[in-house]
Amino acid sequence: MDPTLGIRRMEDFQNILKDRCGTSDISFMTKKWDPIKTHTPLHRIDPNRIKHEVFMSDRVQGVLGEVSRDTGKSIPMLCIEIHEMLDEMGYNRRMGVIRWMGFFLIKILKKTCSGVLVNEYSIDRVKGIMGKTPVVFAPSHRSYADFIILSFVCYNYDIEIPVVAAGMDFQQIYIMGRVLRNCCAFYMKRSFGSDKLYWAVFGEYVSMLITNNDAPVEFFIEGTRSRSAKSLTPKLGFLSMVLDPFFCGRIDDVTIVPINISYDRTLEEDLFAYELLGAPKPKESATGLLKALTLLSGLYGRIYVDFSEPISVKQFCGIPKQRLTTEPCTETLFDKSEIEVKVVPSLANTIVQEQQCHAVLTAFNLIAVILNNSLFIKPQKLAFGAFVSEVKWLKDVMERFGALVDFHGNDDVEDVVCDSMTVHKNLVLLSDSHIVTLAHKHASTDEPQYVLAPGHSLSNEIMKVAVPVMMLHHYINPCLSFLITPAVITIVLQSIKNTTPSISKDELFKKYHYVRMLLLQDFVMGKANEAENFNTCLEIMDSLNLLELRRRQVHHGRNIPLQSLLIGLLRPYFFSYLTLCLTLKESKSPRTVTDLTREAQKRVESLLLSSYPVHPYSLALDLFTCAMRSLEFMRAAVKVKREGQLMYQPGPHLNRVTLEIDKYVPRVIDVLISRTSSPSSSSSSTLIAPSSSKSLTETNSSSKL
Template structure:
């Protein structure tokens, strides 16, 4: 798997317990990289008591004694790990002006409320003393609440001896599953250490922003920081991990726990902001996952802005001078939790975290999950980033001199936050390494046949590796091992549950055994080929018409329009380059032309006129064209199924009250049920179309486009509800009550459908349309009538289980405001891709 066009780079470091091994990098790096080191054979992991009791006891003794790097005495960063550390941090948080101000503000609001209720009489002679006494009581009560919040929230990095033991224990557990170790790039580590030394001098924090695929993520990054002598970051974690034994262990190892949702709890929100302020003012390193939760699909999720928002506010308010941002990519040969992810995506409820699942069963600890690859993007200044963004706005030539308290500037802050989030995601993608298992999974799920022979698998993996490098990506390697050997190792990691080896006399043949779980690994490569995939899916609308080359050619403007539609539709799934649709599309077409996948007809001025399949691609049986289509077809299928399901929510004929709202989660579950029926009957080509995450993303996009309207309340007991926007509502046949195959929404659904895959299992046509609409109508009618029944029971004073089917006056006002804001966003949004 040696590249033909990649530049030589700094060596990788493979970390296995107390062993660090140089491994020559064969990935495409930037021009500043230099060659160093050589390949090393994979080493055994840490000594085991049963196989090497003397070596095991020696390593344990070295850890207990704190020999050399194990002592963790000269780490780079601010001082941590002393007995009073957490107490000092807690006291600083409590004394922070913002938190103290919020406590007195809430106390005053409570007093004002009590005055309205007549509990305090302003006209009474002793009112002043009573009010002061009551205020002091409320302040004391709020301080107790804050004290309890902080005890459950702040990390407790008070013992270096605990950290030494924790490192040894977690190394043992991690390397039992990932026996090939944790690999990093030496140049990136040296650069990070230099940045850390500079940050330490300036008393500035490094904000590590990794992607999130597994519980192993935070373990791997903490192990790396410890082994390389960097101050451990304080890790923002959901309080769902704060369960017995593990919760306390993680908190002492650097975890700070926060709620998954703050709701309207102003005090809790202020406590979090104050804690973040104190950490950043002290120059302590911080780590939070840019995606929020773990990705169940293998690709990056849209950014979550919670902690980023607090960090940005600390900077914009002037409470801190700067923060060093370090995006981090963490990749795996195999992710321990993917089997559970598959169950969740198919509709199973997420299991509550527990000790057994977190540490791993005995079988997991004995399994071969390969290696972990960690890459660090070159760190950058958050202040410089914000200044650069503000400098682009003519209204703010004075950069940071902006009144952020003014609500009129809130949209500028939101734009900064969004740009920041997607900048981090782009950085993570740019340094991510494609693992051998991802190469194998991608090839297996982008072939037309049921299986593939070893020779063909080798050929396609080599082709895919070259395409990844050509698009600026990186490919993992195993030294100078031949491709067949690397594939064999990858197949052993994936195992028989994911890849089945068929009985074959002449050649080893492989086929997907669990396509949905295997798709997780394919999705690790998809970000590199999204432009090509969307172009090919758009061109497919013409190619699938059949006939000769002239019939299958497509006018450039028609192609442009369909690419724009698809890229806008799927913008919640993928991250696009920042150059704009026209430039990105032209660059993509030229790449495909160079690769002889398509040909382009130009006019005398060089402008694109027509696009079609290249003769060489036709001769090869559309092999590469189909590859790109296969990458995006499952997502198009899923969005189509989600859109079709929404049509079924149209009020039945003759029902006068159209203002009925249906619980969002029930509508999404119904969409998943519809997708399963359509997949079983052959109207969907991909099992992945039943993916709960992708269907949910589809609903979000339809909401952004104004196709559906969703109402969310501050009351956590009332779940979000939806209805089809009146202007998008499909029509019904007045005689039969059936949904009509016409109208604005039908045209929208049809435009998605034209880029879907056709084959022996399905063809577009009236018969399919009627059957699909009948299914969605049946499921939608059931949801609609359940909501009506619940509303009737509510009006009769009976207890009901569903969310209210009608809106209150306050909710109607909130809806009108939301609709206006969405219209403003749609007008200001630019072309995608």
């Protein structure tokens, strides 16, 4: 199909790593390079000059006087602080360093990866808008490798190396901090707090990069790597800074390019699993970097890069021309117009949605979903042949919901599954009886694991089960961005199945919307097209026999296997949410998020130890964190300040939210209350009970697919 019709195809992806095979890497990295500039500023200035212009700007000079009056510090002393800030944050562009880093990167990629695939149609589309307005790259953030991979892609396609926003902790890594700076990284604090001077200096620095630089500016709108591989709720601060020159009238437009970088296997998968269970994030250091390099002896499959259609901020906003001005911008970054307050969150959500839509799923994403289903949702021992059939079936389902799945152009699904399991042999095994199962990933210890961790210190018995499950869900979660709408609709229909044979579309939408808002922190959504997406999804679900549409009424469908799979994917979320609700409800006084999370995680562990069939993914701290934000958003939890700490207490809607969640994990409240009061710690507990349930493909004959 013609890519101009907006249909993504694997045929449009070019393996740029394959192009490097049989050629000289040194010749490639030392080639004559005349990159396309993003735009031609009126006054292009070099990195050192940018720092000088920032210091002399009206905004920084204005705040300088305010801070001097407020703090009593002298102007000369504050000027020294500003210069130190700029030296700390400022980037350099050293092509010699970039070329050598590229050379080593190619060597590593050739050793560990089978391909770096780039959608060349999307690249051509982006290059077509270069030279007209400042361009901002907004890639997804799943690995430390994202920044390096995108720079390599830009070099390969003769696009100027982006200037990349990086956390200040990287700047402190011995040697590597300087290397990254010379490769166009500029550094920012993780939190600015109420430091007006830093806000002004950094904000003006970003503005200068947008207005007076001819390279793309790159930033991660999620703020940090996603440990779960789900899209995180976008952070708005940096995006506001990027848009500030446009709203102030210093430039006529800004072009935002959402980018998805997908990995067959993520380098940090083990680390992420432990962090989700409560291990503190390790401090960035040269030692940590050397340890990470030892992981590069394994196989990591393919990497995929896809550029979304560029977004013109001017068109997105519909800003009246009179709003723009050519006067110097002296207002602070805290002073926002009404339209900015509305536009920035909407644009941020759009960027994240575009990232999700341009993901590429691999065979292992589907393997993870099927394995999760056979282990925890409908426990059964699937022979390898049946397992392969399930993967093929799920591929068809995922494509119906808009996903692009790469099977390497191979029609032999069994070969594709075998190849994928080879890449992930550290996580998935084929037993002697040809049953696909999870590998053990946790080494037992006699000492408590994480005394100072944000979560509860889990037992070794639970860690043995939970660590591989966290890793498995790292590959399941990318599928959920395509399945979240049908999954929510299915679980809502399931909750009313015993009371009514049908429901009106309007009533179903109301129930769907409530649940979708409840899960908003876990699954980013765009409110603008919610009704349209809902109706489109109903039609697809009807074609799959997940439901039946009869005029304005929705009836229950007969595709029980797919219904069960979708519901099972959401059950860990509702279980964690419900556990947190009850923990908050039973608290006799306000408690911190950390205390509530530890207690909730401890309760889930108790149920697992007592053989209650709760999904181990319900232990993930990420779920409790999102649940706490959701409860606050739904007014089920109220934030209060006690003794200088932010704490939470039950809100006016806690009972309503608790009862609503209980519909989707039935008969759990009594179990949570009774079983966690005296948990069993028997080491002989069976955490996964086998079942004789039929496989999905055996019972899927009624599907319209």
